[in-house]
Every structure is written in structure tokens, then in C-alpha cells.
Amino acid sequence: MIGIAVMYLLLIGGMLMADVFYSVSNVGWEEFKAILADEYIQASVKLTLFTCTVTALLSVVVALPIGYLLSRYDFRGKALIDAVLDIPIVLPPLVVGLSLLILFNKMPPWEWIGIDGPSFEEMFGKIFGPFMPEGVDAGITYKVPAVILAQFTVAAAFAVRTMRNTFDQISPRAEQVALTLGCNRAQAFFRVVVPEAWRGISTAGTLAWTRAMGEFGPILVFAGTIRGRTEVLSSSVFLEISIGNLEGAVIVSLMMVTIAVVVLIAVRMWDQESRKKFVL
């Protein structure tokens, strides 16, 4: 058993070390600086940080109530809802992207039953269009909202699983005591359950963030890989490979690894500090 575990750990370590040694032996300092100075790569880094953060926040907001309901309540159809929540995880990524494209751009729910009406894309444009700066179109498909939606669809499913496991491990007794002491359900949840679930919440957020950064298939289909507009780091790797620049792709990959590690460490440190300082 130890042998199997060691082999898998060697595979993970080997993957990362291969990237590092390939960069060191094939990429010069000048090439490295050129990639970092590339305006499209810089825009890609900024868009990645922005979309992943929005996705992680949205995922936690959605995962908290769903995870709590699944953990604490039994109701008819619970098994079905549980299975539906796994669909984004098990579906092929390109199918997720294609389904989002059809839902938001081609065929909204009312058209399924023969009622004509605007698509989500058109509705979004009408609502947010007046607020957009001149020359910027409000829309979803092939724009930043599509990147976030594509990331969110998959990342939230992982966050929900994490939150459900977290709530499963917290006894409902403490909440019940809070209810007898005068709390309503919302107060018991925010004053007692959320502080106890804090570690799980930060894990769910981190998982959603890193998962969002690695998302590619749904983004490719739903948001495209338009340089400087919907290009995130995962698309940058793809674009660099597609123009035969393997060295550039490796450097961007290393950037993604570095960002993921920094985010993980930062969240863990913040988590430790907030746990120490947390006072109701």
C-alpha cells in the first residue's frame, strides 16, 4: 500500500518538477521576462484573479445554504437534488460549456414550451447596457460574465460537496441550544454554525478558486479564448501551445502553479488568524 501511495506522490511531484526543469533548460531569462511583460499575459493574469475571486465568493454563497439544507433536513426529492448537484462534476467539460451556450444564448427555458421571448443574453444586454461605458457591449456569451458562469457552474458543485461534509461533521445540538436561548434560525446559523464551519467555508472557497483557475473546457466553448478579452491563464496555455510556443505555455503553467500555491498559503494563514481573532 505504501508503494502505491509513493508512486502516486512521485507522479504528482514529477509532473511539477518536469515543468520546472524544462523551463530552466529550455527557457532563457529574456524569454521569461518577455512572457511576463506580454500585455496579453498580464491581462490574462488580471482577468484570472478577478474571475476566480468572483467565482469563489459566489460558490460559497450558494454552497452555504445548499450544503446546510442537504445536511440538516430530510425531504422528498433529496436524493434527486443530491444527484443533480453532481452533474457539473461528472459531465464532460465541453458539454458543460455547450449547454451553457445553448441555455443563455440560443434557447431560454420559455422557448422549451413554445413561448417566444428574449434570450438571457438579450435580457442581460437590456438591463446592464445603459450602465456600460461607451464602446463596451453588455452581454454574456464570449464576454467576461461567460468566463465567470463557466467557472462557477463547476466550482460551485465542489464547494457544495465541501460545505455539506462540513455541516455533517457539526452536531446540530449546539444550534438547538442557541434556539432555546432565544435565537431564531438565522441567528443560530450565523452566530453558532458559521463560526464552527469557518474552516470548511475557507476550504470550500479555496477549492472553488483553484478549481475555477484550472477550468478550460466550458470557457473555451462559452466564453471563447479571445486575446485580451476572455483570455484567462488556462486559455493562455492553450493559445501558446496552439501557436507552437511550448516554452511560453510552460511558463504560464508555472505561473498558475505559483498562484495556486500562494492562494492556498494565504487562505490558510488568514484562516488561522481569523480563527484566533474571531469574536462574536
Added chain:
Amino acid sequence: MIAVEQLSVRAGDFQIDGISFEVPTGEYGVLMGKTGCGKTTILEAICGLKEVVSGKITLMGRDVTRLRAGERGIGFVPQDGALFATMTVRQQLAFGPKVQGWSRTEIDERVSELAEELGIESILERKPFGLSGGERQRVALGRALAVRPQIICLDEPLSALDEETHEGMVELIRSVVKQHGITALHITHSRREADLISDKEFFLEKGRLVEIRD
């Protein structure tokens, strides 16, 4: 007074029907029965934590059957204490008064009073992790008493304690409850514990409840 009339409660697939009993004001009632017979379900229904199918629960002359838990004026001490994991003992004791809008001075006074009465002054700044079984139950008792309830419900509060701590806690609980004129309902499966602490004893078996000591 705790008065339960023809109570029916459901917990998942399990249902208990036609339960009636009464604990007079200021007395200490103990409800006994084997594991899984429905004792905790009855206690949770009285506390407002389980929905009642039919029947009536009256506390100190007030029909509370449909009131939410926080409106019933009950202190609840669960089996394992169920302390709030992220709060210090001081914060646990202050929790109820704070939720109910007491002033800072009133809360501080009440916390000091309880800490002295229950002998937990030295652990006020500690969190639950690392507290002994006896300390945890003292804190849970203090947290339940903090808002000065007229009724207290205890769900096997002493089952996890060693013999020496157990005897000390029996004495402490009974003296605190009697001193403040609180009406208590205590669940246990230990006949010895019931005899030590109770004024009234009830036994629940096969869905039927009988009074065995008055």
C-alpha cells in the same frame, strides 16, 4: 409547572403517542427509559425542537405547544454539553443574555454570578477544547441558567462522567435548581441517578409512560 397532555410526536419513522405527565412548579422530575424508547423526543418536543403532531404542552400555566423554542423560557442542557466550539466559557455564559438584549453591565454581572455559583471562574477565558467532562457540564448548565429560565430540561447530562464527578454534579445540579425554584425535567437511564436527584420519577416503556415515584 410542566404539563404534557396526550402528546404525539414524530421523529423520522418513529412516533410516540398519548403521553401525559406533570411536574409541579419547583419540583425535579426525572424521565427514565431504555435507549431509543423516545425520552429525548419528548424532551425536544417540550423544548420546541420537535414539531408536535397532537396534544398540548403547558409550561407555568402557559400553552406553548405552537411557540418557537426561544419563546418558551426553557434552559436546555444536552447530553454532551454541546458547547459552542469557537467561544470562550465567558462568551458561552453571555450568549443567551446577549441574544435577549441585556445590557453589557447586566451580562457581566450575570456571568460573574454564575461562574462563582458553578465554580468555573478559573476557566472563563478558556474554549471548550481540553475542558474535563465535569467542567463542560458546568458550563452547559451555566449557559442554560444564564437567562434565568423558570424551567430547565436536561438530556442525560451526567452519562459521560466518572463516578466521583457524577456525584458532585448531582449535588450541584439539584442544589442550584432548588435554590432558584426552577422546575426541572431530567432524562436518564440510571435508576440510581434518578433516585438521588428526583422528586418525581416517570418510566417510559413501549410507548407508555407511568409514574413510579411521587
